[in-house]
Amino acid sequence: MTAIEPIPFRLTELTDCGGCAAKLGADLLAEALAGLGAETAADTPGDLIAGLDPPDDGAVYRVADDLAIIGTLDFFPPLVDDPRTFGEIAAANAVSDVFAMGGRVLFALSIAAFPEELPSRVMTEIFAGASAKVREAGGTLAGGHTIRDPEPKYGLAVIGAAHPDRLLRKGGARPGDRLVLTKPLGTGVLVSGARQGRTTAADLATAVDGMRRLNRAASQALVESGIRAATDVTGFGLLGHGLEMARASGARFSFDAAALPALPGALDLAAAGIETGGAAHNRRFVAGSLEVDGRVPPELVTLAHDPQTSGGLLAAVPADLVATVEGAFDAAGVERWWIGRVEAGGPGVTLA
Numbered sequence: 001m002t003a004i005e006p007i008p009f010r011l012t013e014l015t016d017c018g019g020c021a022a023k024l025g026a027d028l029l030a031e032a033l034a035g036l037g038a039e040t041a042a043d044t045p046g047d048l049i050a051g052l053d054p055p056d057d058g059a060v061y062r063v064a065d066d067l068a069i070i071g072t073l074d075f076f077p078p079l080v081d082d083p084r085t086f087g088e089i090a091a092a093n094a095v096s097d098v099f100a101m102g103g104r105v106l107f108a109l110s111i112a113a114f115p116e117e118l119p120s121r122v123m124t125e126i127f128a129g130a131s132a133k134v135r136e137a138g139g140t141l142a143g144g145h146t147i148r149d150p151e152p153k154y155g156l157a158v159i160g161a162a163h164p165d166r167l168l169r170k171g172g173a174r175p176g177d178r179l180v181l182t183k184p185l186g187t188g189v190l191v192s193g194a195r196q197g198r199t200t201a202a203d204l205a206t207a208v209d210g211m212r213r214l215n216r217a218a219s220q221a222l223v224e225s226g227i228r229a230a231t232d233v234t235g236f237g238l239l240g241h242g243l244e245m246a247r248a249s250g251a252r253f254s255f256d257a258a259a260l261p262a263l264p265g266a267l268d269l270a271a272a273g274i275e276t277g278g279a280a281h282n283r284r285f286v287a288g289s290l291e292v293d294g295r296v297p298p299e300l301v302t303l304a305h306d307p308q309t310s311g312g313l314l315a316a317v318p319a320d321l322v323a324t325v326e327g328a329f330d331a332a333g334v335e336r337w338w339i340g341r342v343e344a345g346g347p348g349v350t351l352a
Contacts (some may be wrong), residue, residue: 007259009317010079011086011122011152013196020236044321049164050101054248057100068164072097075111075155077098079191080208083122087129090154093234093310095137099219100232100313102168103138108156110144115152125270126154137214151204168222171248172229179253179340180325183210183312184301185238188276193269199302210263211310218313218336220329225321233343237282239349240303241314242265243289247347249316254350255340256302257264257296270299270306278307286349293352304351318343329339 036065049068050060057177058072074094078086095105110130115125129334131141134156141156190207193199196245222230229249238260242253282305331337343350 010081011083012081017296034223035268041122042135042275049167050169052347053125055244056248058103058166059096060101060162060164061326062164066163068162068167069102070101070103070160070162071099071157072101072156072160073111073157075153076309077151077153078148082313083125084129085208085212087126087131088133089208089310090126090262091130091133091137091196092154092212092214094156094309095134095139095160096215096232097157097235097349098158099215100168100230101160101162102166102219102223102230102303103160103162105134105139106159106161106214107133107140109142110146110160111153111155111157112144112146113149113151113153113346114146115150116148116304118152123133130154130156133212133214135215146320150313156202168219168228168315170229170231170245171247173249173251173342174318175251175344177316177318177340177342178322178338179255179342180315180336181233181238181339182215182243182310182334182336183213183259183264183308184261184263184337185233185306185308185311186263186270187211187309187311188237188279188306189266189269189274189302190263192276193265193274194276200265200272203263207263213310215313217332218329218334221332221334222315222325225324225328227315227317227325228287228312230315233314235278235307235309236285237279237305237307238314239290243286243347245314246289246342247318248341248348250344250347251346252345252350253340253341255350257293257300257304257351259337259339260303261296261337266303266306267299270302271297276307280312282307289348291348291350291352294349297350301351315348
């Protein structure tokens with residue numbers, strides 16, 4: 001049997017940060033995009049259901065009364081060293097925005113930036129991991145584009161489809177709705193801890209398994225249950241994405257800090273002061289709209305700001321549909337945690 005040549009370096013050694021922690025901060029992004037997408041109704045195509053004004057998890061265009069096309073893209077530097085695993089996580093994260101909109105995945109295109117010295121078999125493994133995950137999501141990896149870059153980056157542009165009347169949107173939450181989350185938090189602190197040699201191999205493996213897991217079943221369960229308000233929790237953290245939903249809904253999202261699910265080891269690392277650089281952007285983004293009860297432990301505040309990579313879905317569920325959603329999640333084998341409520345009041349978020 002031919003021996004396989006070892007990879008001469010670790011992928012994470014080529015980057016300053018990885019995963020969704022590398023996203024431009026929501027505070028800076030809001031400034032850069034100010035005014036874009038604010039065209040008058042006469043200038044905006046009438047069949048554009050979702051675009052920049054207001055922003056959502058993907059762009060959506062109606063092509064027929066019963067069909068809307070969803071477009072989204074996402075890419076980032078490596079957050080793990082294994083190439084195939086990196087491809088799987090990048091793909092799971094990218095297709096998540098289609099599921100966050102309540103759609104099904106049709107096909108995807110690779111977005112790749114690699115150093116010229118990166119071994120071709122490493123690239124092959126990244127592509128193979130992504131291709132397998134897109135197939136698991138119900139679609140096909142159909143092409144892409146690659147450029148040279150000393151810092152490797154990979155992701156996908158994804159095209160999906162949905163019924164225009166069955167979309168999941170960031171807006172639409174109403175006072176009295178309960179808030180449910182479908183994956184535990186803490187990928188950011190665990191990956192940061194791993195870079196410092198402070199995350200155990202077992203805890204990192206659990207986080208990686210979660211990042212590989214698709215939001216497909218959770219999305220289908222929500223749509224079939226009649227839910228219409230949801231998003232996925234990624235780089236802006238639970239509070240950042242919660243604030244986006246609160247603003248789009250004209251309501252206040254109140255999170256129960258004690259109910260927040262944490263990945264194994266995440267709270268211990270947070271209590272030890274481990275935090276990603278992206279978390280600082282998240283704190284600034286929500287600062288003017290956030291109320292934190294003084295009794296909430298600092299590590300739970302860190303967890304609520306922590307940038308997630310391929311995180312779960314956050315949905316607002318009307319009280320009379322809670323049992324329906326529970327049954328749909330049980331039937332689909334979806335984990336979930338009920339973590340708060342939607343309240344009347346000015347748009348904002350509370351952690352108590």
